Amino acid sequence: MKILVFAEADNGAPVTSTLELLTKARALGDVEAAYVGSDVDAVAAAVGEYGATKLYTADSQGSLVGVVGASLIAAVIAVGQPDLVLFAQTYDGRDAVGRLSARIDRPVLTNGYSVTVDGDSVSIGAQVFGGRVLVETQFTGPTPHLAAIRPKSFVAEPSGGAAATIEQVDLGETGRSTEAKVLDHHVEEREGPKLEEATIVVSGGRGIGSAESYGPLVDELAQLLKGASGASRAIVDAGWVPYSKQVGQTGKTVKPKLYIALGISGATQHLVGMKGSDNIIAINKDAEAPIFSVADLGVVGDVQKVVPKLIEALKAKS
Amino acid sequence: MNILVCVKQIPDPATPGELTAEHTLKREAKLILDESDSFGVEMALQLVDKAGGGDVTLISVAPNGEVSGLRTALAMGAAKAVLVSDPSLSGSDSLSTAKVIAKAVERVGDADLLLTATESTDGYTGTIPAQVAELLDWPSLTFAKQVTIADGKVTIQRQTEAGYDVVEASLPAVVSVTAGVVEPRYPSFKGIMAAKNKPVDAVKPADLGLADDQVGWAGARQKITSVEQAPERQAGEKIEDDGTAFEAVVAYLEKLKVV
Numbered sequence: 373m374k375i376l377v378f379a380e381a382d383n384g385a386p387v388t389s390t391l392e393l394l395t396k397a398r399a400l401g402d403v404e405a406a407y408v409g410s411d412v413d414a415v416a417a418a419v420g421e422y423g424a425t426k427l428y429t430a431d432s433q434g435s436l437v438g439v440v441g442a443s444l445i446a447a448v449i450a451v452g453q454p455d456l457v458l459f460a461q462t463y464d465g466r467d468a469v470g471r472l473s474a475r476i477d478r479p480v481l482t483n484g485y486s487v488t489v490d491g492d493s494v495s496i497g498a499q500v501f502g503g504r505v506l507v508e509t510q511f512t513g514p515t516p517h518l519a520a521i522r523p524k525s526f527v528a529e530p531s532g533g534a535a536a537t538i539e540q541v542d543l544g545e546t547g548r549s550t551e552a553k554v555l556d557h558h559v560e561e562r563e564g565p566k567l568e569e570a571t572i573v574v575s576g577g578r579g580i581g582s583a584e585s586y587g588p589l590v591d592e593l594a595q596l597l598k599g600a601s602g603a604s605r606a607i608v609d610a611g612w613v614p615y616s617k618q619v620g621q622t623g624k625t626v627k628p629k630l631y632i633a634l635g636i637s638g639a640t641q642h643l644v645g646m647k648g649s650d651n652i653i654a655i656n657k658d659a660e661a662p663i664f665s666v667a668d669l670g671v672v673g674d675v676q677k678v679v680p681k682l683i684e685a686l687k688a689k690s
Numbered sequence: 691m692n693i694l695v696c697v698k699q700i701p702d703p704a705t706p707g708e709l710t711a712e713h714t715l716k717r718e719a720k721l722i723l724d725e726s727d728s729f730g731v732e733m734a735l736q737l738v739d740k741a742g743g744g745d746v747t748l749i750s751v752a753p754n755g756e757v758s759g760l761r762t763a764l765a766m767g768a769a770k771a772v773l774v775s776d777p778s779l780s781g782s783d784s785l786s787t788a789k790v791i792a793k794a795v796e797r798v799g800d801a802d803l804l805l806t807a808t809e810s811t812d813g814y815t816g817t818i819p820a821q822v823a824e825l826l827d828w829p830s831l832t833f834a835k836q837v838t839i840a841d842g843k844v845t846i847q848r849q850t851e852a853g854y855d856v857v858e859a860s861l862p863a864v865v866s867v868t869a870g871v872v873e874p875r876y877p878s879f880k881g882i883m884a885a886k887n888k889p890v891d892a893v894k895p896a897d898l899g900l901a902d903d904q905v906g907w908a909g910a911r912q913k914i915t916s917v918e919q920a921p922e923r924q925a926g927e928k929i930e931d932d933g934t935a936f937e938a939v940v941a942y943l944e945k946l947k948v949v
Contacts, residue, residue, distance in 0.1 A: 382851070436848075436857065438820075439830065461816070463833050463850065470784075470820025471830070479783050479911050482815040495915060501707045506920050513911030520817070552829035552859035555845075560853035572948060597948060609725065611870035614835060615808070615849050618869075622726070622814050630948055641703065641811070647923050651946060653939060659930075666923045669942045673931025682936040686949060689940075 373401030373489050376454040376516075378441055378468050379419055379427070384411030386418045388569055389460035391528035393521060397458060398423030398531060400489045404454070405536060406445050408437040412538055420536040422528065427536040430543050435550040438467025443543045443550070446475050454516050456494055458487070461520045469520050471549060480518040481509055485525040494519075502621065502640020503647060523568055524625045524648070565600050567617065571629045572599030575619055575646070576607060579635015579656055579675045583612035589679045590634060596686050602626065604636045620645035635675040638663025655679065691741030691839065693734040694795055695768065696806040696818070697727040697748050699759030703811050712907075713914040714753075714781050715812055721752070723759035726807035728766070728874035729867050734805050735767045736872060737839055745769040747801070749794045751787055753780040757890060764885035765877030772798060776894040781907035784813070788821035790905060793898035795826060797891075802861045803844060808833055808868055819866035829859035832866045 375397040379390045386394075390405075397403040405424040407415050409432060416427040430444045441464065445457060457472070459465040461483060473480040486497035488508070495510040496519045511517040567573065574597065576590035586607070594601040602619040603612070619626055620642040631649035636642060638654070638661055646652070647666045654667035655675050664670040671678060699721035701707065708716040734746040748763050748771035755775045764771060772794045779790070795804055804826075809816035823830030834846035835854060844863050847854040877885070895905050903909060929938055943949045 436830075436832075438832075442820075442824070463848075466816050467820050467830065467832055470788075470817035471824045473785050473817065474788060474821040474824035477785070479785050480815070480817055481912065482784070482817060499920065500709075503920050504706075505709070506916075506918050507713075507914055508916040509912050510915045511911065512913050547827045548829055549824065549827070550829075552831050552857055552863070554848075554855045554857050556856040557850075558847070558853040558855065562852075566851065597943075605869070609729075609869045611873065615833065615868035615870065616851060622809050622811065622816075622869075630943075630946055639703075640706070651942075653942060655935075655939075659928075664928055665925050667928070668926035669938065670925070670928035671931055671935045671939065672928065673935050677933075678931055678936050678939070682939050685936055685940050686943075689949060 373456065374454040375401050375403050376445065376448060376457045377403060377405045377424065378445065378457065378459045378465060379405040379407040379415065380460065380462060380464055381407065381409055381411065381415050384414040386415060388528060389462060389523035391422050392523065392526040393458045393460060394419060394422035394424055395528050396487060396526040400487065404428065406441060406448055408432050408440045408444055416538050417535040420533045421530045423531045423533050424536045426539060428539050428541050430541050433550070434553045436464070436467055436552055436554060438464035439471055439549050439552065440543070441468035442471030442475060443546045444541055445472050447541050447544055449476060449516055456517045456519065459520045461522045465520060469518055473518055478516065478518050479513065480520060482520040484519050484521040487519065487521065499644055503644035504640065522625045524627045563595055564598055567600040567602055568624055568626055570600035572597045573602050573626050573628045574599055574632045574634065575602035575604060575636060576634045577604035577636030578606045581676055585676065586612055589675065592683055593632065593679060596683060604642050633663050634679060636663055637661045638666065691738050691744035692747070692801050693738055693744065694747050694749055694798060694801045694804045695727070695730045695734045696791060696804065697731065697750050697760065697763050698724040698810045699750060699752055699756045700724045700810065700812040707812070709917060712781065713917065717754065721756045721759050723762040724807065724811050726809070726811055726869055727763070729869055729871055730805040730807055731763045731766050731768060732872045732874040733837055733867055737837065741839065747771065747798050749791055751779065751790050753777055755892065760890060761885045762877060764888045765881040766875055767881060770889045770891070772891045772893065774893055774895065774898065778895060778902050778906045781910055782905050783910035783912065784815040784817045785821055786905045786909035788818050788825060789900060790895060790898065791818065791822050792825035793900060795822070797893070797898060804864045806864065806866045808866045819864050823864035828863050830864045831857050831859055834865050834867045835871050837865055837867065
């Protein structure tokens with residue numbers, strides 16, 4: 373089984389979701405990677421360490437890396453024909469797999485949490501209905517098969533392999549797809565770890581009361597615990613916090629050591645994104661809230677009263 | 691400025707979802723407008739307003755002839771809709787659906803922009819905006835948290851892990867908008883009454899030049915091999931706050947050695 377992984381990197385280092393895919397892929401077959409961006413030598417060394425033998429690459433020339441990634445992989449497929457191409461279900465991974473799927477007319481299985489290879493057949497497992505039901509789907513058409521896998525589905529482990537051989541690829545015709553240009557990067561200051569990589573996540577929902585309460589309740593507690601802050605879909609929809617903070621089915625999957633849900637009722641939409649956490653604390657006014665069904669410690673109470681006291685007590689301890 | 695908006699009609703997300711014997715989502719009860727799409731409808735109405743004129747046209751794909759979700763979006767102010775509906779669509783995957791949408795876009799013609807949500811609430815594959823853009827050979831600007839149009843170009847703030855990127859492309863283009871970017875208006879009584887008489891162009895995939903084997907289960911080229919219940923997580927201790935519950939939380943944090 374020849375597997376190609378769409379690699380993404382941040383400041384010259386592959387992102388964790390890329391390393392997770394490489395780790396899984398090398399257990400299933402021969403692995404190569406495709407990458408669009410800078411620091412190619414550093415990325416080739418890092419993906420090699422996780423099992424990729426070759427790194428196909430192309431310059432983004434200011435276009436969105438996922439969009440260019442689709443053209444890059446289409447060019448690789450034209451000569452190398454991998455059996456399976458794996459993408460992380462990230463912003464750029466979704467651009468890449470969507471574009472590629474239409475370009476080469478292959479279906480894509482998304483939101484995977486498992487990949488099973490049996491001879492020539494490939495199946496992807498996905499969770500539906502908030503993780504209540506697990507569905508296995510098998511590709512029945514011609515290769516290459518395309519799958520997008522949710523971050524945190526596998527554990528990244530290095531294999532100690534040598535740096536991947538770099539191969540620059542000529543993209544050929546990209547049509548109007550590369551007309552969308554990135555004019556500027558805006559980096560927002562963030563204290564503490566990334567949401568998906570944090571060992572502690574504190575998330576807020578409607579129960580925090582208002583957009584203004586997010587900082588003093590959710591961010592403050594997250595910072596005190598050296599964790600990251602997240603959110604339920606309800607307050608993202610309400611415009612209180614950006615989409616990048618959303619935990620759940622249509623947001624991110626997190627699996628921290630500790631997840632603290634503040635004022636979150638626990639719609640299935642949310643539960644699927646966090647119920648894999650090692651430990652869960654929930655604070656919510658409604659004793660019947662579904663979040664309590666997954667909580668190791670549930671506090672039936674007003675977040676706006678409990679959390680300030682908790683923050684005060686933690687500050688007194690430190 | 692003519693803007694098309696993809697709107698999906700979905701089962702009420704508050705009710706627990708179920709699969710049919712054919713492994714498709716049960717859609718027996720009344721379908722509603724996916725809340726994710728209300729942001730695109732509102733954005734389209736605002737952009738057309740700013741441009742000083744034009745139409746907002748909805749595109750919806752459904753195996754049955756459902757229009758109630760469409761009527762909600764028409765009541766918000768969209769001018770008309772194209773509804774692609776046929777039993778053959780049942781089982782369609784994201785690429786087949788994108789093919790239908792792209793053909794519907796071509797049927798409407800004369801569009802400057804196609805707005806979508808980042809993903810639907812029920813299927814949430816999250817790939818359709820890029821797939822439709824590729825099929826139309828339009829640029830795709832995804833995960834927008836702000837959208838402006840000027841001088842034949844669309845500029846967005848694209849959500850990233852670190853903050854946002856400013857991304858620009860010439861029109862026509864596909865833009866997917868994140869939830870919460872605008873505050874969707876509630877339909878007025880007048881809007882609801884007017885929506886009843888707004889044109890809905892009901893077509894079948896065949897009318898768009900799509901063969902039966904390009905949509906539905908045939909077009910999806912995949913089969914579901916197993917469906918099972920996930921193991922349930924056990925609930926732990928639950929306490930009522932009497933003013934001192936924070937102490938139990940502190941004790942729990944100490945037990946985990948995180949403080």
